[in-house]
Amino acid sequence: MKVVGLVSGGKDSCYAMMKCIEYGHEIVALANLMPMDDSIDELDSYMYQTVGHQIVVSYAECMGLPLHHHLSYTMTAGDEVEDMFILLNEVKQKIPSITAVSTGAIASDYQRLRVEGICSRLGLVSLAYLWKQDQSSLLHEMITNGIVAITVKVAAMGLNPGKHLGKELAVLQPQLLQLNELYGINVCGEGGEYETLTLDCPLFINARIVLDDYQVVLHSTDSIVAPVGILHPSAFHLEYKMSSCNIMTGSDSVKMANVYEVEGDSIPTYGVKFRSLDLVSDIYAAADQKIHMSSTKKDTFSIGCWIQDSSGTSEGLQKDLTAVLKKVELQLHKGGFDWVNVLYIHLYIANMNDFALANETYVSFITERKCNLGVPSRSTIELPLMQVGLGKAYVEILVANDQTKKVLHVQSISCWAPSCIGPYSQATLHKEILHMAGQLGLDPPTMMLCPGGPIAELKQALENCQAVASSFNCSLYSSAISFVIYCSASVTSSQRNEIWCKMESFLGQKTSSDLLNGSVTDVLHPLSLFVLAPDLPKRALVEVKPVLYVPADKETVTEVEVKSPIRAKIPNYWGFEYSKWHYSCCQKYILHGKICSTIISVTNEFAAKICSETDQNHVDCQYFGAEKHMKRIARFCIYLLNEVLLEGNFSWGDLTNLRFYFTTKLCLAADVLSLILLEAFNEFPMIDDRVTIGEEPIFNLIPVLGSGGCALANDLITCELFASKL
Structure with missing residues (x-):
């Protein structure tokens, strides 16, 4: 993908762009937000780093890339993102080939969610390759991979402005690790402990930045809490490299750069066009006589909806799925609920070749706007629906009669776990039950199925499940209630047996012989269910769908006697x-x-x-x-x-x-x-x-x-x- 890199001047945004290139993307432009008053270093923003912003404009020349910056950034109560929206919209208009945005978010949901929201509105993909990475390892990676950065702000116990401002990360690394052990500070500064300014890195193919003079400004001298100070650059120059070789691409030519100021204040409207009731009424009315439903009666209940089509005269997936989703929607409204109450959705379709069409229809009903608490988690598989007299779409939903769910929805592509770009989430926690989306064996940073066959895919899928579980402070090993393992029909019986053995090994479950002999367990073990399906999304061979118990009081489940x-x-x-x-x-x-x-x-x-x-x-x-x-x-x-x-x-x-x-x-x-x-x-x-x-x-x-x-x-x-x- 062609990528615009959001740059703040810090180490994280630069290293995130290096990771983008490592995973095959191309950085074609830079974007930066600057304070209205160039002489002021904004300290109160949760969204942006502005300390050292005076030097960021030089990145264009150092990297040989166009830099777009917005000079009208001001702190806005309750919202810091509209200026970024204007900036990225301008970049997209000038460079229509751009499809993704790179950010250096490591642990801040505040930053990630807002960038993802902007990307969604602009039809861009968020790339956040540093997300959820171990900070000690990440800092070591940055230093060993050529990031030369100095501290321009310190605000943590053990960091002294007079002593530590202006120091290179490589010099401070041992002390940062020690402060992490002593006081629990974030080694990469994600808690605001410090900020950095990158002076050189492999991206700087033309020149490096040399800081000639600076001032140390103290904002707090409270030694009990933590003294706060910033480094304000007052003079710098560029030192051109002897051979302006493009280290990252191998080109020998010097790339020229331009700096563009963005002054636009009009905000165009982007987003999904919602299907009105009138537009689907004809489809719904035609199919109404064939639609069947199921429902349980508990506070947390399920609804199933499918079309009976014994004659095999279905008019197609889109009409079938529209009719089914509309029937479910009306049933929800009848009970005083809406899509915001839905925890999980099973989407079954008759042909995986219609997957894109199914998603298009799906998003006309289930949207982030309708689900302000978070979109439901989802699993999608192909089933032999037509062979048993059903239509081309079948939907099951799990509904809560309250709005207490906790949803994890990471849309950024990262090294953490597969992204969920669109209105479905990685996992939903409700009343101590964690409902996880079906996980494929996708390599998170590339979003490609890992090679090596079904066992390799299973291993990666389980790693992805564990990454998601860790976000809820639990583990597959100790918290799993059940696993449904969907296997593609192309997986042979011998390969399925290997998958079974791998699952037993992973979970330490009883052997199948013990199970078939009917012995009663003494401790809780997760259940395993194998489902053989005609096809899975992305032509995957394996999909894993776990359900976990996440007790609020952190009790140990594995030792509970049956x-x-x-x-x-x-x-x-x-x-x-x-x-x-x-x-x-x-x-x-x-x-x-x-x-x-x-x-x-x-x-x-x-x-x-x-x-x-x-x-x-x-x-x-x-x-x-x-x-x-x-x-x-x-x-x-x-x-x-x-x-x-x-x-x-x-x-x-x-x-x-x-x-x-x-x-x-x-x-x-x-x-x-x-x-x-x-x-x-x-x-x-x-x-x-x-x-x-x-x-x-x-x-x-x-x-x-x-x-x-x-x-x-x-x-x-x-x-x-x-x-x-x-």
Whole structure:
């Protein structure tokens, strides 16, 4: 990408541009905001460094790049970004090929969010390659990679203006590390402890800056808190390099530079055009008779919405998805909610070739403007929807009846974790449950799938998950409740087995043999579910979707004992009686009084046992796709789900979401299987009075190529239940 580098004069903005070049981008222009009064060094801005701004104009000549600067920057109460918007808009107009902006943000959400907001309005990509990097390592990198910078402001315990101003970073590095150990200061100065001025770096292909004279200005002499002082340059010159070789690109020509002043004060309007209700009413009305919904009844509840299309006459993804999203939106409004209440969205589409079109339709409904608390997290996969009589789009949403969610939405491309450019976020925390977006094996700084096949992608995806989890002060190792591992159909069975082994190794889970032998765990282990899908975004081979428990009181979850089942209290229904093999097909995560999650796998082997318990005539049956067999299997699933709920002292009223993954090998249409399950639920006497089944199911049916609790993914049906008392 062609990039404009936001420069403040400090080490961070210069090193961020060096990282951009390292990752294949091209810096084509510089941009800088200066105070209205050139003689004043602004100290109170959370957004910009202005100390030493008098020298920044020389960067144009040092680097051989055009520099655009805005001379009308003033502190504005509650908003420091409109001047930057004017500046970058001017740069974009002069250089239309620019597609990205480089910033040196390391830890400041204030800076990052505002730059991302401006980039979104201007259709630019934010590049923040220093974001979330370890500051001690980052400082060492800067010094060893040729950043020559001096301190121009100090404001921290242990830093003395008279002694430390004007010193090079390489000289101060040992003391900064020591002060970090003593007082916890940010080694890179991210807490405002110090600011720097870059005098030379590999980007300066034409000349270096030499500071001839300066004044030390004390703003505070309070030695108890920290003395504050700045270095005000009064004389400097450029020292031209002997060979003006372009170190970064290998060119031998001297690049000439220009400095442009930006004086524009008009602010054009950018952003998404919102689809009005009238524009979609015709699409919605046409499809309304075919739209079906599901919903749970808890405070945190799920809604599923899909189109029944048994004739296969779908008019296309855009119309199907528009109709589904509008139906969901109306359902939200009916309950007094809106998209701001949505925590998570599962987007299922019939063809991954329509992914771009799906996103275009998606953003006409779910926008940052509508979600002022943060946009929902999201996972997107391709499913065999049409093969089971569904339309080309299927949406599941998780909704909260309050507005207490905490959302992590980093849109900048960085080395931290994959960016989420657009209206979906990396993770959403609500009532101690962290719902993480599906993570691909993307290399964060390049946003490209890492090479090496499914195991390499899985490893990178888990690293990305861990980076996101760390932002919430938790870990996959100790906090994971469950993992759904989506595998592309192109992943072979042997490769899936390698993925399973890698997951076991990563999480220290029990072996699959222990699981199949039906032994009951003594401690909480995260659940694993494999889903075989036709395709994934970016043609990825693996996508990982974790759910984590992040307790507010920081209790250790891994050592919580799982209590013995309350089998004596569980009545027998439909002829099922407790048997040890029941738990051979069941994974459980039960945190008593808080969380109950389970995955039940029904393979051909288990289906034979299920049918034999109630009808000896079907013991030898090798095929269980017939409706009469599915009725028995559906009853067993509900019976066993109920048993797990009661084991943890939960009821159906605590249900947050329930999915039944079913393989297309059953050759059953979704509407047929849905009626079978509805009938079983309606006749089951243990359903809580607060849960009304009726014609609207409390479950979602997810057609897949394969699913299961192990790498074989050979279940006929897999049940995934999550209940919560939080």
